[in-house]
Amino acid sequence: MQPTRTAAAAALLSAVLASPAAAEGLVISNWDGYMPPDLLERFTAETGIAAELAVHATNEEIMGKLVASGGTGFDIVFVSSPFAEALNALGLAAPIDPAKVPNLANLYPEAMELAHDPGNTYSIPYAWGTTGLCYRTDLVETAPTSWMDLLKPAASLEGKVTMLSTDRWLMGAAALALGKSLNDTSAETLEAEGALLIEAKEKLLAYDDTTFYAKLVSGEASLVHAWDGWCNYGIAENPEIAYVIPTEGSDLWVDTMVVMASSENKDAAMAFIDYVLGQETGVWVAENILYKTPNKVAMEALDPGLLEAFPNMAIPPAELIGYEQLRDLGEGQRDFSRKVTEVMAAQ
Amino acid sequence: MLTRGARLAYLAPGLLWLGALLVVPCAILLVNSFFLRGVYGGIDYIWTVENYTRAADWLYLSIFLKSAKIAGLATLFAILIAYPAAWAIAQAPRRRQAALLVLVILPFWSNYLIRTYAWMVLLNREGLINEGLEAVGLIGEPLTLLNTEFAIVLGLVYNYLPFVILTIYAALARLDRSLIEASQDLGAPGWRTFLRVVLPLTLPGVAAGGVFVFVLSIGNFITPDLLGGQKIQMVGNLIYDQFLSARDWPFGAALATVLIMVMMMLLFAQAIAVNRGAGRREAREARP
Numbered sequence: 001m002q003p004t005r006t007a008a009a010a011a012l013l014s015a016v017l018a019s020p021a022a023a024e025g026l027v028i029s030n031w032d033g034y035m036p037p038d039l040l041e042r043f044t045a046e047t048g049i050a051a052e053l054a055v056h057a058t059n060e061e062i063m064g065k066l067v068a069s070g071g072t073g074f075d076i077v078f079v080s081s082p083f084a085e086a087l088n089a090l091g092l093a094a095p096i097d098p099a100k101v102p103n104l105a106n107l108y109p110e111a112m113e114l115a116h117d118p119g120n121t122y123s124i125p126y127a128w129g130t131t132g133l134c135y136r137t138d139l140v141e142t143a144p145t146s147w148m149d150l151l152k153p154a155a156s157l158e159g160k161v162t163m164l165s166t167d168r169w170l171m172g173a174a175a176l177a178l179g180k181s182l183n184d185t186s187a188e189t190l191e192a193e194g195a196l197l198i199e200a201k202e203k204l205l206a207y208d209d210t211t212f213y214a215k216l217v218s219g220e221a222s223l224v225h226a227w228d229g230w231c232n233y234g235i236a237e238n239p240e241i242a243y244v245i246p247t248e249g250s251d252l253w254v255d256t257m258v259v260m261a262s263s264e265n266k267d268a269a270m271a272f273i274d275y276v277l278g279q280e281t282g283v284w285v286a287e288n289i290l291y292k293t294p295n296k297v298a299m300e301a302l303d304p305g306l307l308e309a310f311p312n313m314a315i316p317p318a319e320l321i322g323y324e325q326l327r328d329l330g331e332g333q334r335d336f337s338r339k340v341t342e343v344m345a346a347q
Numbered sequence: 348m349l350t351r352g353a354r355l356a357y358l359a360p361g362l363l364w365l366g367a368l369l370v371v372p373c374a375i376l377l378v379n380s381f382f383l384r385g386v387y388g389g390i391d392y393i394w395t396v397e398n399y400t401r402a403a404d405w406l407y408l409s410i411f412l413k414s415a416k417i418a419g420l421a422t423l424f425a426i427l428i429a430y431p432a433a434w435a436i437a438q439a440p441r442r443r444q445a446a447l448l449v450l451v452i453l454p455f456w457s458n459y460l461i462r463t464y465a466w467m468v469l470l471n472r473e474g475l476i477n478e479g480l481e482a483v484g485l486i487g488e489p490l491t492l493l494n495t496e497f498a499i500v501l502g503l504v505y506n507y508l509p510f511v512i513l514t515i516y517a518a519l520a521r522l523d524r525s526l527i528e529a530s531q532d533l534g535a536p537g538w539r540t541f542l543r544v545v546l547p548l549t550l551p552g553v554a555a556g557g558v559f560v561f562v563l564s565i566g567n568f569i570t571p572d573l574l575g576g577q578k579i580q581m582v583g584n585l586i587y588d589q590f591l592s593a594r595d596w597p598f599g600a601a602l603a604t605v606l607i608m609v610m611m612m613l614l615f616a617q618a619i620a621v622n623r624g625a626g627r628r629e630a631r632e633a634r635p
Binding site: 089 | 385410413471494578580584585590
C-alpha cells in the first residue's frame with residue numbers, strides 16, 4: 001500500500017507543480033513599464049495566443065528565479081546582455097529560429113553582430129544605449145568631457161556628483177577613465193580601478209541608480225553618472241540638462257529578449273518576438289521611455305523633433321557598436337565583487 | 348491545565364508558521380553556505396568551508412564592526428531618548444497613558460519606506476532643515492546631513508524608538524511604587540533612588556528594547572541605502588549585494604549565517620540576563 005500511496009502523492013504533487021508551465025499561453029517577464037501596456041492584448045487579438053506578463057525589478061531578481069527553477073514557469077524573459085549570456089551558458093536559453101522571426105530584418109545590421117551573441121543565436125536585442133555624464137549646463141563652470149570630470153571633479157562640484165551604484169557600471173566608469181577593458185578582472189586592473197573609485201568616493205554626493213535625474217532637476221546634484229535614456233527623463237523636465245559621452249568612450253548596454261529552453265510554447269514565443277520586432281513597439285519604446293531601440297524601421301519612423309529634443313536618441317548604430325559591451329565575468333566575478341565591496345565599504 | 352493534545356493543538360499554527368517560514372529557510376541558508384558559487388551564478392553542490400574562510404577577511408570583518416558601531420550608537424541614543432519618554436508616560440494619569448501609547452505607535456501606521464523617504468526630504472541640501480536654518484541666518488552654506496553616518500543613525504533611532512519606549516514603559520508600569528517611597532523615606536536623593544532602585548528594576552526592559560534596536564539595526568539595509576546614499580555599507584547591504592549583484596548565493600549565505608549567529612548570541616545573552624535577574628529577585632523574596 002505504502003509505495004502506491006507515495007506514488008499517487010508524487011503524481012499529484014508533480015501535477016500541481018507542473019500546472020503553470022503546462023498552461024496554455026505565454027508567460028513573459030519584463031521590467032515594469034518597459035513595453036506598451038496594451039502590447040499583450042494586441043498580440044493575443046492578432047495571433048490568438050494567450051500571453052501573461054510577470055514583472056521583475058532587476059536582472060538579478062529574474063536571474064535568481066530562473067536559476068532556482070531551471071527556467072520553468074517562463075517562456076520569454078527580458079534581460080540585459082550579460083545575463084542573456086549567462087542564461088545561455090547555463091543551458092537555459094533556447095536557440096532562436098530565424099525562420100520563425102521574419103521581422104529580424106527590421107533590426108539594424110549592427111544589432112545582428114553584437115559581441116555577446118553574433119547572429120542573434122539565443123538573444124534578440126530590444127533596446128540599447130550608452131552610459132555617460134548627465135549634467136546641468138547652468139550649474140557646471142565648464143562642460144564635462146572626460147570620465148575624470150566625474151571621478152576627480154572640480155572643487156565647485158565636490159559633493160554635487162553622483163555615480164551609478166550597480167557594480168558593473170560603477171567599475172566601468174573607472175575602467176573607461178583608465179583606458180581598460182570593461183571586462184578585465186586582472187588583479188592590477190581591479191586594483192587601479194578600486195583606488196580611483198575610493199578616491200572619487202570622497203567627493204560624491206551619493207551612489208544612485210534610480211533617482212539621479214531627479215537630483216539634477218532639483219539642483220541637489222550638478223553632474224551625474226547616467227544611462228542615456230534616464231538622462232532624457234531629466235532633459236524632459238529641464239532643458240538645461242545635457243548628456244555627453246566622455247571622450248574615453250562608453251559601454252554599449254543592450255537589453256534583450258531570451259526564450260527559455262524549458263518553454264513548451266517555443267513557436268508561440270518566436271511569434272511574440274516577431275511581433276515585438278514590428279515597427280510599432282519600437283516606436284512606442286522610443287517615444288514613451290525615450291530609449292533607443294535597435295529596430296531600424298522604428299527609429300526611422302520617429303518624429304525628428306524627438307531626436308532634436310533628446311540628442312542622445314540620434315546616436316547612430318555605427319557609433320554604438322564601437323563601444324565595448326559588458327560581458328558576463330564568469331570566473332572573474334569573485335575578485336570583481338570583492339573589489340566592489342572594498343569600494344563600497346571605504347570611508 | 349490543558350491536556351497534552353490540546354496544548355499541541357494550540358501550538359500547532361504557531362509552530363507550523365515558524366517551522367515553515369523561519370526554521371526551514373534558515374536551514375536552507377545554512378546548507379547553501381557550504382557549497383560553491385557556479386561560474387554563472389547558481390550553486391555548485393561541492394562541500395566546502397571556503398565561504399567561511401573568505402568571510403574571515405578583514406574587509407568583511409570591518410563591515411561587521413562598522414555595522415555594530417552604527418547599531419550600537421542607534422541603540423544608545425534610542426535608550427537615552429526612550430527612557431525619559433517612558434518615564435513621563437508612566438507618570439501620566441492612567442487614562443492619558445493609553446492615548447500617549449497610541450501616539451508612540453502612531454508612526455507604524457505609515458510605511459517604513461515612506462517614513463525614511465520623508466527624512467530624505469528633510470535632510471538633503473535643498474531640504475526643509477537646511478532651508479529653515481538658512482532662513483533664520485544660523486548657517487550660510489547648507490549642511491551635509493543626508494548621506495552620512497549621522498543620517499543612518501538618525502533613521503534607525505527614529506524607526507525603532509517606539510519599541511524601546513514600549514519595553515521600558517512596560518518595566519516602569521510594573522515597578523512597585525512603594526520601593527521608591529521607601530528609598531525616599533530613607534533619605535536617598537532622587538538620582539540615587541533612580542540609580543539604585545528604579546534603573547536596576549527596569550533594566551530587563553531596557554535590555555529587551557536595546558537588543559531589539561541593535562538586532563534590527565545591524566541587519567538593516569534599507570536605511571543605509573536611502574539615508575547613507577549607499578556610501579556607507581552595512582552588513583545587510585553586503586549580504587544583499589552577494590545575493591543580488593554578485594549572484595554568489597553560497598557566500599551570501601555564509602555571511603548571513605554569521606550575522607544570524609551574532610544576533611542569536613545577543614538574544615540568548617539577553618534572555619539569560621533577564622532570567623538571572625528574575626531568579627535573584629525570587630531568591631531575595633524567598634529569604635525570611
